[in-house]
Amino acid sequence: MRLLQTSLLILTGLTVAAPSSAESVAVAVAANFRAPMQTLVEHFETETGYDVKLISGSTGGLYAQIVNGAPYDLFIAADTRRPALLATAGLGLEQTQATIAIGQLVLWSVDADLIAAQELGALRDQSIRFLAIANPDLAPYGAAARQALMAMNLWEQWVSRIVYGENIAQAYAMAATGNAELALIARSQVSADAGAYLLIPPEFHEPIRQDAILLERGAANAAAVALLQFLSTPNAAAVILDFGYLVSN
Amino acid sequence: MEIDLGPIWISLKLASVTVIVLLLLGTPLAWWLAFTRSRSRAVIEALVALPLVLPPTVLGFYLLILLGPAGPIGRFWVEITGTTLTFSFSGLVIASVIYSFPFAVQPLQTAFEGIGRSPLEAAATLGASPLDTFVRVASPLALRGYVSAIVLGFAHTLGEFGVVLMVGGNIPGVTKVVSIAIYEQVETLSYSQAHYLSAGLLTFSFVVLLSVYVFNRRIPITRL
Numbered sequence: 126m127r128l129l130q131t132s133l134l135i136l137t138g139l140t141v142a143a144p145s146s147a148e149s150v151a152v153a154v155a156a157n158f159r160a161p162m163q164t165l166v167e168h169f170e171t172e173t174g175y176d177v178k179l180i181s182g183s184t185g186g187l188y189a190q191i192v193n194g195a196p197y198d199l200f201i202a203a204d205t206r207r208p209a210l211l212a213t214a215g216l217g218l219e220q221t222q223a224t225i226a227i228g229q230l231v232l233w234s235v236d237a238d239l240i241a242a243q244e245l246g247a248l249r250d251q252s253i254r255f256l257a258i259a260n261p262d263l264a265p266y267g268a269a270a271r272q273a274l275m276a277m278n279l280w281e282q283w284v285s286r287i288v289y290g291e292n293i294a295q296a297y298a299m300a301a302t303g304n305a306e307l308a309l310i311a312r313s314q315v316s317a318d319a320g321a322y323l324l325i326p327p328e329f330h331e332p333i334r335q336d337a338i339l340l341e342r343g344a345a346n347a348a349a350v351a352l353l354q355f356l357s358t359p360n361a362a363a364v365i366l367d368f369g370y371l372v373s374n
Numbered sequence: 375m376e377i378d379l380g381p382i383w384i385s386l387k388l389a390s391v392t393v394i395v396l397l398l399l400g401t402p403l404a405w406w407l408a409f410t411r412s413r414s415r416a417v418i419e420a421l422v423a424l425p426l427v428l429p430p431t432v433l434g435f436y437l438l439i440l441l442g443p444a445g446p447i448g449r450f451w452v453e454i455t456g457t458t459l460t461f462s463f464s465g466l467v468i469a470s471v472i473y474s475f476p477f478a479v480q481p482l483q484t485a486f487e488g489i490g491r492s493p494l495e496a497a498a499t500l501g502a503s504p505l506d507t508f509v510r511v512a513s514p515l516a517l518r519g520y521v522s523a524i525v526l527g528f529a530h531t532l533g534e535f536g537v538v539l540m541v542g543g544n545i546p547g548v549t550k551v552v553s554i555a556i557y558e559q560v561e562t563l564s565y566s567q568a569h570y571l572s573a574g575l576l577t578f579s580f581v582v583l584l585s586v587y588v589f590n591r592r593i594p595i596t597r598l
Binding site for chain 1: 435438439442443444445458460461539540543544545557558560561562563
């Protein structure tokens, strides 16, 4: 009986102690930023010896988890809105909200010749059946895509020929499989060896800012604070640029 | 508050058409599975059950390739109709039929197996043609199976999400179904609208399932 009590005590002690351990930090990261974050975390871990766990998902999904008590220390969103909402709700520390990366919108096709022949003019080609974008109401890149089409006075012309992915990864899949000839997606998604892409002039849409915010739970966590600081160092900026994002000066 | 009813109609239309196709394709297959002694039976059964275990996004991704203009089915469709199958209502029907196939085939197969061979053989001995036997002996005896297949096929199609999103492209008025509309509202924090549609879907599904269970209890199993 005594043994059982002791082991129960140890168990409860462990479960209580584990999440508040100062050496480890749990980061909720928007799916689009997972790859650069992975590289950044490797640098950070070798530099500091801290242990970082990444949890990725959609910005809206992670936001809902945090509101409902998910044990995360740091949140890297794909927008500025969700971190701001968390700050207002007292779940994030307002003064720590900072833009980590700025996304670039590109026109992409798996058919490199299509882009080579027409460049941005492909967006005026009435014979093209489908253009894939992320859902503008859910995904920042989708909203930027809609703004860009409107800025070019092309929205009306496309409206019945646009297919919507839940996120940019799905929009990419729709175009990568040839179901949609064109896609407006993130520069960070496209590689040199599949199809071809063109940058959409950034003045056609609002900047796609990805903000990070320290969450209430991570406020006293030295590792979380250090990681957030690390993300705005020149070393981190180099990695972020390398993955196809811009950084704010 | 304005609630867009469009996605509900598309969902209902999709589920109805899907159920009809499911019965047309599922009945002969379930019949064959119930009575065959072929060795390939296990293989076919496993294939039919695949959508039960595959994550919808996997299924959706493969269907996107298969039904796409470069895929074997999609190319054939473009040749005969001149339009693409993906991002169209027809494409959604095909995807939904595949996705809900086990929900129609399995209850039918179980029902046919429950009849056994003897009533069918008796009917044949009395001079009934195979079609006669099927329509007048087997089908009434398998009524429970039909009800389950129709209801489960319908309800499952209504609730599907991952597959229709990938294959349909979420085009408002064409392929935007109610489950996607709910997802969007949750993601955009329009919780009150999401509640309306979700509560509606939940109530509908419960009532449908309840009536199946009540109905199934009332049907006497007649054994010859």
